[in-house]
Amino acid sequence: MSAVQREDYHEYESQFEDDPRPRRSDKKSRPKRASQQLAHGIVIRARGHHYDVETTPASEADGAEHVRICEVRGRLLQERSRDTLVAVGDRVWVLPEGDNKGLIERVDERRSVLSRQHPGESRPAEDVILANPDQALVVFAAAKPEPHLRMLDRFLVIAEANELPAVICVNKIELTGEDAARTIFGMYERIGYAVLYTSAKLHTGIDALREMLTDRITVVAGPSGVGKSSLINALHPALHLREGDLRDFMDKGRHTTRAAQLYRMPFGDASYVADTPGIRELGLYEIDAANLPFYFREMAAYLHECRYPGCTHDHEPGCAVRAAVTRGEIAEERYASYLRLLQGEE
Numbered sequence: 001m002s003a004v005q006r007e008d009y010h011e012y013e014s015q016f017e018d019d020p021r022p023r024r025s026d027k028k029s030r031p032k033r034a035s036q037q038l039a040h041g042i043v044i045r046a047r048g049h050h051y052d053v054e055t056t057p058a059s060e061a062d063g064a065e066h067v068r069i070c071e072v073r074g075r076l077l078q079e080r081s082r083d084t085l086v087a088v089g090d091r092v093w094v095l096p097e098g099d100n101k102g103l104i105e106r107v108d109e110r111r112s113v114l115s116r117q118h119p120g121e122s123r124p125a126e127d128v129i130l131a132n133p134d135q136a137l138v139v140f141a142a143a144k145p146e147p148h149l150r151m152l153d154r155f156l157v158i159a160e161a162n163e164l165p166a167v168i169c170v171n172k173i174e175l176t177g178e179d180a181a182r183t184i185f186g187m188y189e190r191i192g193y194a195v196l197y198t199s200a201k202l203h204t205g206i207d208a209l210r211e212m213l214t215d216r217i218t219v220v221a222g223p224s225g226v227g228k229s230s231l232i233n234a235l236h237p238a239l240h241l242r243e244g245d246l247r248d249f250m251d252k253g254r255h256t257t258r259a260a261q262l263y264r265m266p267f268g269d270a271s272y273v274a275d276t277p278g279i280r281e282l283g284l285y286e287i288d289a290a291n292l293p294f295y296f297r298e299m300a301a302y303l304h305e306c307r308y309p310g311c312t313h314d315h316e317p318g319c320a321v322r323a324a325v326t327r328g329e330i331a332e333e334r335y336a337s338y339l340r341l342l343q344g345e346e
Contacts, residue, residue, distance in 0.1 A: 038105060039094045041068075043131075044262040044272075046088050053102065054264070055094055065264075068102040070094055076104065084115075088260040089131035089217055089274065114162050114219060114276070130260050130274050132217055135165040137273075139222035139231065141172040142181040142197075148223065149184075153296075153337035155221050156193070160295035161287050164219070167194045167212055171227040174199040187331045191298040200230035210235055214268035219276060232273060236265055289342055293321070296338050298330050314339060 041055030044067070053070045072086055073095075086092065091108040114130040136159045140147045152168070159166040168188055173181045178197050182189075189195045196212065198205030209231065222228055229241040260276035293299045293313055299321050307318025324330045 037096075039066075039068075039096055039102070041065075041092060041094055042262070042272075043086060043088050043090045043092060044264075046086070046260070051086055051092075051104065053092060053094055053104070055096075055102070068094060068096065068100055070102040070104050073103045073105055076107070084126060084128035087113075087128035087131040088262060088276070089133060091132065112163065114164060130217075130219060130276055133164055133219050133274060134216035135167055136219045136221055137167050137169055137213070139169045139171055139220065139226050139228050140185075141175075141226040142170055142184070143172060143175040145223065145225050147184055149333060150337045150340060151223060152188075153334065154341065157287070157292070157295040157341065160297070161291075167196065167218075169196045169198055169209065169222075169231065171198050171200060171231060173197050173204065174202050187334070191331075191334075198231065200227050200234045203234060206231075206234050210267055213265060213271055213273070215270050216268075217262070217270075217272045217274060219274045232263070235267075236263070238266070239263060292338065292342055296334060298334065299324075299338070302330075312342065314342065 039055035041053040043051050044054050045052040049071060051070045051072075053068050054065050055068055056065055070092075076085065086104060086107055090110065092104045093106040093108075094102040095105050096102045110128075110131045112132055112134070113126070113128050114133050115126050115128045136155070138152060138155045138159070140152055147170075156166055168185065170181050170185050181197055185195050194212070196205055196208055198209055200206070213235070220228055220232070233239060233241050260274055262272040262274050265271035265273060287295070289312070290310070293303055299313070302320040302324050305320035306313070306316065308316050311319055311321075313319050313321040321330065321335075325332060325335045
């Protein structure tokens with residue numbers, strides 16, 4: 001357990017030690033919370049009202065992880081709002097019960113979220129698909145399948161809208177050569193995205209990918225057939241992922257659940273890969289058209305130079321963005337993607 005976790009634990013425990021009020025006896029005669037060691041952990045899977053939590057007990061000096069099937073304590077349930085109470089990726093404090101069960105006593109404040117407006121709710125309600133992600137890894141193939149850059153732009157817009165740093169991974173470069181792959185994806189490097197060129201088959205670029213994922217929670221996204229599972233197997237062969245195990249985020253017919261799952265990677269102290277279908281379910285319906293230009297990072301320098309406030313950068317005279325496209329300062333392909341998304345096209 002880290003020094004920060006120990007400090008959080010003792011602060012949490014002290015609130016019970018200093019409270020002189022008598023507490024009701026538990027019907028199941030559970031030991032008092034203050035007399036037990038709470039375990040700090042991360043939610044790695046959600047299954048209805050049950051959560052798999054990978055914990056590091058405060059009482060274990062060796063810091064060994066242990067997965068417990070947990071429920072949320074009733075007190076927390078009473079305090080819940082329409083927003084998601086517990087999500088995959090949440091850091092939580094667990095009261096152990098037996099060898100493999102526990103109660104979630106507290107949820108730490110989230111640093112970041114991948115979320116959307118809760119479906120079916122007319123009032124504001126946050127549906128958290130993944131808590132505390134550090135970045136998105138967007139995987140495309142250099143060939144087979146041919147790269148669909150408008151789909152890539154869609155993923156990047158979703159990441160930008162969720163304030164989630166994005167890394168682009170171009171796999172299967174053995175089919176085209178790295179130089180050919182760079183001619184296609186190089187424009188993303190020029191506008192500031194990190195782009196990795198890999199071959200899971202030849203184990204090319206795997207060390208750089210491992211470094212990029214170390215001690216981060218990474219959401220993996222990308223179309224079917226680009227080699228997401230092959231890359232993860234190259235990083236962690238013991239997982240033995242079959243082709244398609246990391247779900248295809250754009251294949252809308254396959255998903256019947258939005259539940260995420262974390263896989264721990266065998267490098268670093270806190271390296272996880274998040275498998276979640278939710279990133280494609282976000283769509284763009286909740287993104288205001290007025291904000292869309294801000295999610296194309298190369299447009300940012302021109303947005304306040306247009307002649308008219310509220311310029312859509314589509315047809316208005318005196319548009320600084322369209323002028324930048326004409327001068328070659330903004331790639332025509334990216335501008336075309338912007339227009340399609342602005343008009344609600346796939």
